[in-house]
Structures are given as structure tokens and as C-alpha cells.
Amino acid sequence: MSVETQQTGGGRFPSWIGQYLRDHLLLAVIVVLFAVYPFLYDFLTGQFGLTAQMILPRTRTMLTILALGLFAMSFDFISGYTGYLSFGHAAFFGIGAYFVVLGHNGQLPVVPAETSFMLLLLIGALVAVIAAFLIGLISFRLSGVYFAMITLGIAEMMYVASNNWGFLTPGTSDPTEGVAAGSPTDVGFFEPMVGVPFVEALQVEIGPFGDESILGISVGDPQIVSYLAIGAVVLLCYLMMKRIIHSPFGRVMIAIRENEERAKAIGYNVFYYKMGAFMISAFFGAVAGALFVGYEGAIDPTNSFFFLVTGFALVAAIIGGLGTLAGPFFGYIFLEGVEEFLSREGSGGGLQPFLEQNLPGAILDTDIAGLTINEALSAFMTGHGDFYAGIIFIIFVLYVPIGMLGTLRNRYGTDSLAKYVSAGVEKRLPSSDGETAATGDDD
């Protein structure tokens, strides 16, 4: 992530890079901010202690956000841009994640044990593309709610299968427990290398026990190295998806979302474009799953194939802005931020540890209706981020349906793509039989 930006001043690159960066100043600034975040976090928490810890998500949390945020972006790629709600998108996340683990453990035919992580990530993503092709063949005969439900149904079948299929976990007895890379002892340790394959200098090992330096610069903490390496891959994926959206192909996707009937009438075989978009989104969804497992080292059905994995991508997409690509990523930061702000003690900062340290005990122990403030906090806030996230989500659906980034772009941006929501609403408004209504009397 930091590679491109930190070295722009060097003059070793052709001039178009400078031009590109000037054109995408905002993007560059955001990338730099993300790149320096772990250092900033360390610095700020060092300076301000719990205050900073309370507000800022930890680097560890940011690592999770990178993978899940990429997943939310891939969900938005198909759902936000073509309008087809991929309610079973978790299937691709799961495929990517499981493929890496099983591939590493040598349980997959053809794939030799201990195949390099980057290769597994790519092949797994291609497997997801094939799966998307098959699912799409069935599902794109339907639209609207039916499309959402059939994709959900297929993903749930995979979830049930991953919960029960003994093949997934030859070493342990219960597939619901999930599977860890390198867990059967005859397989070597899981040492995922992220970077350019076959170029030693451009690879780092990620994971809690990975490298402590990146590009020859020591940062002293494998977590930060993993964060930067995974972040670079996520950035690359984001740029690729963004490029596709701004290509002629991407414009057809948007045309389909806006008005599929008219897109057909002007000569597009929309089925091919929908399939293409679905397969591309599956690719990046699987990459997200692979990156997730790259750091975690293990995966289980509930955090891969389960419906709520898609559900929270959807929540993130709405809060961030459906059809803004980057919005869902920020939506995820927001979600996880709320979660961590209200997290339990022992898992980083948050509201309660902060208050406990900073408020006088007398206030915390004030008794209101048989409950002290501290008790109330621990009962009704700490660890219940989802409750507040849910309420925020409802407020967004009702009052800010185009999300944070959608609103920002509407207000300040030039190429706003996020306004279809308002149009969708308007389209429905005249009356349920707007068709004949639009021209009054008619045949």
C-alpha cells in the first residue's frame, strides 16, 4: 500500500505516474493515511493513552477490516452497480478462504500441499469465478427478490455442507469448528507470503508470526507488516474494480442497473454482461476470503459461508453508500469502529475502560433504579455494538439511503454514480401501475 506513494518524489518513474497522482490526489492522501495508520495509532495512543485507544480502532481490527472491506466492495461491485442483489455472496468469500486452507493442507486434488499462498489465492479466486458462472447460469434467469433468494439458497447449501462435510476436516472431528491451515501435523507450517511471486525481495510473510520488515525496512511488528502487505493487495483489487467500472464494460453494468429493458433495446445482450460482472465480483470476493485466512490461519463456516457474512457486507454497503465501490469499505470501518468502541475489556480500548479510568468511582457507582452506571454500561453497551449498528443502519435506510460516500459525492463530486436510489424511489412513486399512468388515457 505504501509502495507507490512513498516513492513518488524519487523521479525514478515515468511522468504519467505523477500526472495520475495529481489527478487522484484525494485517493493518494487516503492511501497514505491508511499506510501510516499503524504508526499513527502507536504514536497517538502513546501520547494520549486511553483517549486515543477509545476512539481509534486497533491495527488488528484494521487488518480484519481490510479483508472484510474488500469483500464488501466486491459485493457492491455486483449489487450496487448492476442492481442484482447477490445475497449469497458469502459463498465466494468461503470458497476463497477454504481453498487456501485446504490447498495448503494438500487436501485438494491436483493442488500439491504447501502450494504458495499467492498461487492458492489466485486459483481459489478462479474457482470462485467458475462457481459464479454456474450459479449465474441458474440465477440470472430470475431478477429482483427471486435472484436474491436463489443466490442465498445456494450459499446456505454451501454453509450447511461446510458445517457437515467431514472431508473438510480430516484431522478434527467436527467441521463446524472450522479448519486451520497446517493443522494435520504432517503438513508444513502455514507461512503465507504476500507479494510478487518468484521475486524474493517483493514478498513478505504475513500472519501473527510473519516478517517484521517490509521491503528491507524493519517495522518491528509482524502485525503492521501484514497490514501493509494485505493493504497493498486490497488497494490493487480496489483499483482494478474501479478501472472496470470506468471502462465501457462497467458503463454497461450501470446501464443495466438503471434500466435493463432499455439496455437490451439499445443492443446489449445483458445476460453476458451480468454474468461477466458476477464472475468478476466473485473473483474479488474470493480474494477477500483468502486474505482473511492469510492472517487468521484458520476459517470456520460461520465466519465464511454464513448468511450474516453477506448481511454485514450489505449493512456496510448501505452505510457507506451502495454503488460507490469505496463506500462499503468505509462502511465497514464505521461498523467495526462502533463495535470496538463498545467492545469488552481486554480486547483493546473502548468506552467502558475509558470511563472507568477517567470518571470518579462515585459517579460510576451512582445507583439509578437499582443499577449503577457502570453496571448499566456493561449490560447495555459493552459488547453490544451490533445493537447500535443496527439502529444506525435503520436510520440510514430511512433517511440516508445513498449512504455516507453517496451523500458526499452527491454534494461535492462530479461523477456521482450513487443516485440511483432516489431514482428507484421516484420510479415507483407515481402509482403501482405507472405504466399506463404515465400518459393518461392510452391503449
Next chain:
Amino acid sequence: MLRTNRLTKRFGGITATDEVTFELGDKLTSIIGPNGAGKTTFFNLLTGALTPTEGTVELKKDGGWVDITGMDTHETAQMGIHRSYQITNVFPTTSVLENVRVAAQAHGSNSVRFWRNVNNFDEHYEEAYGILDRVGLADKAEVPAENLSHGEKRQLEVGIALAGDPDVLLLDEPNAGVSSEDIDAVKAIIEDVATDHAVLLVEHNMDIVMDVSERIVVLNQGAVIADDKPENIQGDPDVQEAYLGGYEAGDLEARRQDTAASQGSGTEPDGGGLA
């Protein structure tokens, strides 16, 4: 340019299009007819949105006739038949320019390119700007389509149909819902596009039909009942009968007296009509 042979479409027991044999040439031709005459069904058969029960649709391509019966809408569009819609049917939140540009892009193979920025395909932008000039929307190029006035949306509707250089343009009530002040603008566009396209127009506004058409085809209950120059259509008794008839004045009075005389129950309708 486009011809049909005994084109028929039945929905259950109703014949919406009844053995229509028709050829569209260079003359600006209008289709008119009372409610339910089957004009929109006929359009849908031509573009492939509906599959005919019987009969064929053929398009003149490079001097020969090509059978396009049963093709899908995107295929007929690729063949060169484009249409506008009676109900505004544009891409609402994209810019006016993009609405036309994406239509222009549909022809050729550039649309499958997903690795190059769309801004590198100048030809589509040039075509789109040209069309916006033609339909009088050049100064609205950056406005999202949903923010146009109704009249401007109708202009855009025609603009989208124009993109990709079609041979045949089917315009379905380009004036629908246009307020009185804006009608002239749309009329001028119809006359302009007819100079270099074969145009088939469905329209309710008789002033416009009589004014712009060189030929008028009258449909009633799915069948062609008249096909002539506008001046001959006006006042044609068959046409007036189709619009206003189907009932003999004084009939009710006569029946009422009958019923009163016989004291019977004359009101027992059986079957008939729309099933």
C-alpha cells in the same frame, strides 16, 4: 427497409395483431388507430419484444431481405432497428451524455473491454455529442437524465434511439405527456430524423400526425383498415367509424321501447367481447 408478411399475434382468444402485411419505405409513416388497436403490440413484434404467433418480419440489409422474426430485442437493435418508448424509458441517474454514449457504444465490440478507461473511446463521445446537438440537448449534456423536464426527456428518448446509426427508427408516441408549449421542439426533431432514417411513428396527436406524415396507416382491432396519404385519411368514413363507431345512435332508445313492450328481460348478455 422493413416489411412484415401476414404478421399475427394472439393473446389467448384475442387477436392483437391480425395478418398485417406492411412495408416501410423512405416516407415518414405514422400508425394511428383507436385505443386497443394494437399499435404498441405491432411495435413490440417488430423489435422482437414479442414473438409473433404467425407471419414474418424482414429487414433490408445490404440490398437483400433478412428474416428477423423471433430475434431478441438486443439482436434486432444490433441489426439496425431502434425504438423510442411511449413512457420515458431512459437511464435516470446517468448524465444525458452518458445515456446517448452508452447507446452509441452498443454497436461494435468496445463494450466488452473492461481494462481501458471509457474516456479513451473518443468515437462514442463524438457520436453522442453529435446526437445531442441534433435533438437539441447539447447544453444539457452533464445533467442527470432524471433532472430534465418532461419535454427534454422525450427529446433524449429519441436521442438514445438515434445512437448507433440505426436504419429504421420506431418512435412510440414521442409527444406523450409533452405540454403544449414543448410540442414544436419534438415535432421538429421527428421531421429532422426522418431525413436520413426510415421512420415509423405512433402518435395520438392528430395535428402532428397530419402535419409530419407522408403516409398514414390506420389500425383497428389489430388489422390495417386504411393506408394512404394524410389528406385521404382525414374524413375517411372507415377511419371515423373505427374511432367513433361501433354503436348506432338511437339504439338505446329503440331497445328500451322494445323491452318495455315485451316486458321481457332484454339484458342477458352472453359471452362475447373480452373473455
Next chain:
Amino acid sequence: MIDALTPLALAETVDLLTSPSDITGVLIEGLAKGSLYLMIAVGLTLIFGLMDVINFAHGAFTMYGAYIAGVAVLALGVGSMGFIGSLGTFLIIMIVVFVLLAVLGVIFEVTLIRKLYEYPTIFMILLTFGITITMEELMRMIVEFRDINNGQWDIGWDSPRQATLPSELGGTIEIGFLNFTGLQLMQILMGVGVVVGIWAFLNKTRYGLFVRAGVEDEEMAKALGIDINRTFTAVFAVGSGLAGMAGVMLMWDPLWDVNVPLALAVLLPAFVIVIVGGLGSFKGTVVASFLVGLIDALGTWAFQTGVITFTDIDQLMIFAILVVMLILRPRGLFGVKGQGDHG
């Protein structure tokens, strides 16, 4: 692994087909399961058919029903008041839960859902999904705070069942080769009762007539003087109440756990039923409920007898039905063309 038809499995299958008590056992369990599914799914169908609302919060209503009932039976000491007394109290609890959740449904309908009627269907999915997240987390807070599960998080809360289920219902009744538990009988009776009740509501009451008219043509119904918004509210109340009632029934059923994830666990099969039956079709929902119930029972039986060693084969089959149905008949068994197909 799915050990397809090994010789053993073949033998077991033959056993099933030749053993009347096995067949009827599977049938009865299928009917009992189907009845439970029906109670959950019928509310979803009514709400969707009239209002085009895909209610993701429906499962949360069932979960609330189960918790409220669990607390109530323990607090009132059901089980220690004799069979009739226990059963009577249980039924009263059921009615109270119905009313409570119907009121909750009305509150949601009037304050939130009504705002989005004019929006595309997807917004309703988003809104009700938000409601379900919030409701689940709220219940989690309460459970944790009151220490209802005694600190056991993921483990089902089965003390209300163990402590209060009258032995008459838990035990097996044998009539000829019919073998069933009292609870199964009760569930089937409840299922039949719900079918008859809803059928009567739709076909014999004035409100039901309005509902059916509104399902077909909302605008025309309004133009005939029917206050369709009030009808919406009433239907949402009935649907929510039924979801809660199903939760009360689940609380005593050994096949289900009372816990927060129950919300999703019942919601997804209910969706399958509603779609397989045809979105908005009452008849379809009834048929699909029993179809899914039977397949569920068959899958469970196959696992228990070792024909198949795949634990959740029943769930897998339920979703497989959904997928196959959407491929073969996208509108479901009794779906009407155009119903629910909103872009």
C-alpha cells in the same frame, strides 16, 4: 460424506418402506414439523402477499415469542399444575404472546415500515434486516443481563422445556402401528387450527375479503372505499402474532433450542417455504410447509438410521428444494405471475 446407497443403506430403506410404523413415524414427525413451519411461514406469506414486504424480522418475532414463553412457563410453574392446568396455562400464554407480538408488529408497521411502502422492495428487506439485527442484539443484552441462560451463550436454553413439559406430552402414544408423542399431536392440531383459522379469516370475515381484494388490486380496493392502510396494519399484526405463537410452540419442542440465533434458524426455512409455495399464496404456503416438514423428517430419519452420515442433510435438502423450485418454477407451486416480481 454422503455415502450414497451402500448395501446397508439399501437394506434400511427397504426396512422403512416395509415397516408401517417407520413410515407413519416419519409421516407424523413430518406433519408435526410442517405444522411448526406453517405457523411461522403463514405470517410471512400474508404480509408479503398484501404488502410486498419481505419481512426479515419475522424470525426475531418467533425468537421473542420463545423467550417470553420460556420465562412465563417457568415463572408460572407450568408442569406442576396437572396436565389440564399446565396445558391451559400454556394456551393462555400463547394467546398473550400472540397479542404482545401483534402489538409490537403494529408499532413497527406504523412507525417504520409504513414510511417505505412506495420504495422498491429491496428497501423493505434492508429495513427489516436492520430491525432483526437490533432485536436480536437487544434480546442478547437482556438475556445476558438477567443471566437467563445462566451464562451459557451458544447452548440452547432448554430448562423451560425440561422443567415444564407435562409428561403426558413428552411421552409416546401408541395406537396400532401409529407411534407419536403428545407434543407431535398437539403441534399437528395447532397446525390444522392455524390453517382453518387463517382460511376462515381470509374467506369468512370482512377483513379477510379486504385483504384478498387488496392483494389483487390495491388501488381498486381503495377506490371502493376500503382503508387499505388499516388492513395492512391488521395483517402485519396477525402475521407478527403468529410468528410469536410459533415461538411459544418451539419452546417445548426438543428439536429446537431457545437461543438468539433461533431468529435466523427459523427465518431461512420459512423463506424457502414461502418461495416454494409461491410468494403470497396461502394455499402454496400450506402445501410447501408440509412438503418441507416431510423432507425434513425424512432427512432426519435417514441420518438417525445411518443411511446417510451427513448430520444436517435435512437442512441441505430444504435449500436444495428452494434452488430446484426456482429453476423449474420461479413463481413457486401456486405463485401468480407478476406477484412479487419487482425488478
Next chain:
Amino acid sequence: MSFLELEGVHTYYGESHILEGVDLHVDEGEVVALLGRNGVGKTTTMRSIMQLTPPADGSIRFQGEELVGKDTYEVADAGIGWIPEERRMFGRLSVEENLRASVPDTSAMGESLEFAYDTFPILRERNDQRAGDLSGGQQQMLAIARGLIGQNDILLVDEPSEGLAPQIVADVGEALLEASDSVSILLVEQKLGLALDLADRYYVMDHGKIIDQGDTAGVTAEDEQLRRYLSA
């Protein structure tokens, strides 16, 4: 004060301006025809009265009471019945259920049904059939019956003869004639002869405005001026 009165009614569908200031009135006991070509706003006028597409501007009063801003069901309760184009039966409901749903006062249910069946005996014969299975003419009878037993003071009838065979057209016409003995009617009808036979007065509409009006007594279906307004 007129029975039903529209004054300067402007109505939009989205941004399309359909009614550009409609003024018309119907007196008690009158049958008034609203004539005009396709797409000039006749149906929209009726939908505006019903508040199905509420006007953006203008006033619609019924028996002195302002309707603009009310809910559609309140307009119906006030005594206005709408018999739309295409009839809009509840196709999966039986004939009798269609009728039952239209009677506002349940205590009058029995006599209302009797009245409907007496007026249209065919409906009694088919009372337990699905309305969707009726023929077009029978559906039109049912639609009119729905309007009649809804305790309405005025019926808005839109293209009642559309798509019907000539014999059936006359039957429908007769039904409307009978209905006009007990209620006022605002009628949209393309068959000029039928419209003139039924109506006491007429309005001609073009481009969302009333451009002509008069007594039907003074004109025939052969009237050149009218035919030019309404035909090719």
C-alpha cells in the same frame, strides 16, 4: 353550487403535465360525457377526482366538500364510485365477493346484493364463479353493479364499451341508462353515438384542457365539428 365541481385542476405524472387546468361540473341527476382523443387526460381527470393521482393545483369539490388532500378511500366513502377502464375486477374473488367488498354498510348487505342481482340477473347465475372467468361484457356489468351498490351518488365511468362486441355494447349502454335513473354519471366514452345517447351534456377535452362543451340535445353523432375533435 354544483354537485361535483372541478376548478383549475392541474395534475402531473412525475414531471409530465397531464391536466393543464380543467374546469367542469356535474349537476345532481345529470349524465355528463367527457370526450376527447386518446391521451388528452380524460382518465387522469377521473383519477384526480378519486385522489389516485392527486392534483398539484386546483380544487375538486363534491357536495360542497373539498376532496383534494383526502385519501382515496375517503373519496369513495363520500359517495363517488369509479368504474375504471379495463374494469379492474378482483379476478380471483368470486362475483359475490366482488360485490360484498363494494358495500360499505354491512347491515345493507342483503338488499344490496339482491338489488345487484335483480339489475343484472346474469350475475346471480354466476355468483360463485371467479370474476376473472367472466366475459368482458359480464365483467362490465359487475363493474357497474359494484358502482351501484356502493351507495354512491355519482359514478365515474371510463370507456365502458371498450373491447366489447356491438351487441354487448348496447347491453352495457342500457345498464348505464338504468343506472342514471338513480345516480349522476361522468362518462368517458369513445363511441360518440353512445356517449351522446346517454349524456345530457358533454365536454370536449384536448391537451389537458376543456376546449368545448354543450348540450347533447343540439348535436348528433354526425356533427362535423365534434368528429374533427375526436377522430383522425
